[in-house]
Amino acid sequence: MSPELEQLAYPIGRFEAPLTYDETLLQQWITKIEATPKWYDYVIENLDEAQLETPYRPGGWTMNQVVHHMADSHINAYVRLKLALTEQSPEIKPYAEKRWAELPDVAALPVNVSITLLHVLHRRWVAVLHHLQPEDWKRTYFHPETQRSVPLWEMTAMYAWHGRHHFEQLFRLRERMGW
Numbered sequence: 001m002s003p004e005l006e007q008l009a010y011p012i013g014r015f016e017a018p019l020t021y022d023e024t025l026l027q028q029w030i031t032k033i034e035a036t037p038k039w040y041d042y043v044i045e046n047l048d049e050a051q052l053e054t055p056y057r058p059g060g061w062t063m064n065q066v067v068h069h070m071a072d073s074h075i076n077a078y079v080r081l082k083l084a085l086t087e088q089s090p091e092i093k094p095y096a097e098k099r100w101a102e103l104p105d106v107a108a109l110p111v112n113v114s115i116t117l118l119h120v121l122h123r124r125w126v127a128v129l130h131h132l133q134p135e136d137w138k139r140t141y142f143h144p145e146t147q148r149s150v151p152l153w154e155m156t157a158m159y160a161w162h163g164r165h166h167f168e169q170l171f172r173l174r175e176r177m178g179w
């Protein structure tokens with residue numbers, strides 16, 4: 001990937017897992033996850049269908065696909081969180097995110113549907129996170145592709161990054177286009 005394309009694809013950089021965590025970091029990550037759906041309300045405001053069908057970078061997903069991907073991804077995240085809290089380091093199911101973004105619901109439904117879904121999903125997600133006990137943050141799920149046990153504190157950092165990552169892709173497209 002050229003440096004220009006890398007910058008468009010990863011406007012805030014790739015995710016780098018923090019080495020450790022504390023109460024302050026946990027609260028920062030939860031606050032971001034709580035705020036994420038509102039960023040998507042904002043980033044699609046006043047756009048028409050043609051604008052939403054614009055890829056956020058050459059060869060990348062359209063704005064529509066990015067927003068629907070957010071719902072797909074965070075539904076999976078919520079399930080992984082609940083599995084990790086109720087089973088002993090369960091193996092989670094990876095999903096083919098590119099193919100999910102090409103299924104007919106993505107083309108058929110307005111982005112508002114997925115943003116509404118994010119609002120209610122994140123309410124449930126954050127309600128779980130707010131009530132975790134200190135020892136819960138060390139619980140893990142096993143990711144078969146990376147062959148790693150991922151602790152919930154790292155997962156929470158990752159999804160705090162993920163919501164901002166896709167928001168910035170869309171926000172910076174709007175800036176470049178003068179929308």
Ligand code: NI
Pocket residue numbers: 069073162166
């Ligand atoms: Ni993503």
